Amino acid sequence: MSPELPALLDLARAVTERAERQLRDLTPDLITAKGDRDMVTNVDLAIEREARKALLNGAPGIGFVGEEEGGDVDVDTHWIIDPVDGTANFIRGLPLCGISLALVHHGVPVLGVIHLPLIGRRYWAPRAWARTATAGASAPPAPARCPRR
Numbered sequence: 394m395s396p397e398l399p400a401l402l403d404l405a406r407a408v409t410e411r412a413e414r415q416l417r418d419l420t421p422d423l424i425t426a427k428g429d430r431d432m433v434t435n436v437d438l439a440i441e442r443e444a445r446k447a448l449l450n451g452a453p454g455i456g457f458v459g460e461e462e463g464g465d466v467d468v469d470t471h472w473i474i475d476p477v478d479g480t481a482n483f484i485r486g487l488p489l490c491g492i493s494l495a496l497v498h499h500g501v502p503v504l505g506v507i508h509l510p511l512i513g514r515r516y517w518a519p520r521a522w523a524r525t526a527t528a529g530a531s532a533p534p535a536p537a538r539c540p541r542r
Contacts, residue, residue: 398519402504404451405472405494406517409508411447412440412492416477416510421484427461432480437461440476440492448472455496470498478507488512 421434441459448457456471458464465471472494477483479490488511495505506517 398504401452401455401496402506402517402519404448405496405504405506406515408444408447408451409492409494409506409515412444412476413508413510415440415443416483416490416492424484432484433461434477434480434484436483437477437480441474444472444474444476444494470496472496 416436419436419439421436423435425433427433438461441461445457445459445462445464448455452472454470456465456468458466458471458473460475474495475493477490478493479487482488483490489509490511491507491509491514493505493507495502497503502520504517504519506515508515
């Protein structure tokens with residue numbers, strides 16, 4: 394694992410933890426249609442804007458792309474966020490929604506964080522831990538495998 398990846402993973406986890414508080418505390422009271430089957434809320438926008446600020450300040454030189462407001466994909470390394478992954482569920486009060494954040498370098502994801510706060514799950518891994526699922530662990534577990542039928 395690259396020496397800077399642990400610090401970037403810590404930053405990503407801190408950003409998604411802050412986003413969790415926003416997801417829990419804010420009410421989706423402004424809902425706008427986005428395309429024919431997608432929606433965006435004031436919560437999506439608030440989380441994305443806060444994450445953009447925190448990530449650009451915490452890792453200068455790394456770009457940022459948000460699902461709701463876009464960003465700069467013409468840089469070698471950039472963050473990609475879906476601030477409320479599962480907005481339709483979130484609006485309806487269903488707990489299967491979360492925050493998805495990835496760091497991409499030359500088109501290849503090098504770390505990711507998925508935070509599902511309403512069901513109490515967090516998953517994160519740098520590329521070196523590919524195909525693992527961690528929920529609160531700081532060391533890589535055995536690779537996750539689907540049973541064969």
